[in-house]
Amino acid sequence: MHPRILDTLKRNQLSITDSRKKILEMFLQRKGALAHADIEQQSGEEFDRVTIYRTLQTFVEKGIIHTIPSADNSVRYALCKDDCSEGHHHDNHVHFMCDQCGTTYCLDHVTVPSVALPVGFLVSQVDVVVSGTCLKCQ
Template structure:
């Protein structure tokens, strides 16, 4: 896995640092989106809050992770697919947040429909976030 992570960083013209490697490993091993606080809990002994924040911002800018807005105006982060690049996110899919367990899922098989905006408007990002009960909590 470390080789793959190093390749992702190098492909995005980023130095391979301990913080970038560790945070990217967290994303690759997670089955759901992560909040800054989640990453901080798992790496608190290694990296401070500012390092984590800067790493996440760099990953967003480079198209390595994308942001997911939440109802409480916080932000979650999820790993992008290979077709994202610096300044161009192509994660046009629905996100689902479970009201019970709080886990956020990327529903990559459900695309956000194309919405016609008025003439002169330019869309940069469209977010569709659904909430309810996930399959584990509904069982």
């Protein structure tokens, strides 16, 4: 078991359960983003669909993971670099979605460029979604 699992759950005052351990482990191992369907498949019917929904919801609320914007209507989740406190307004991200294989990368080390908006618009968060071909699919 990944060393950060218990730590993360405890820090966020979450009961330590099988589903939470397993799902958190998935995120920690494969660094890319995961959709609900991915988790459902990989866990092999070990957990109820509802449990997975609720676990993801909880993780988002606690700031352990965040959702990634996408143009198709599939919600994907990725680990927050360091758990964002309160789960609100976490750091800005650059995400990369591969057109070929569909893998979504969370590029934490890429700087989010500043955007100059028209007067009257207050910015709370900037998400940059880049699509194209990823490293593996060249």
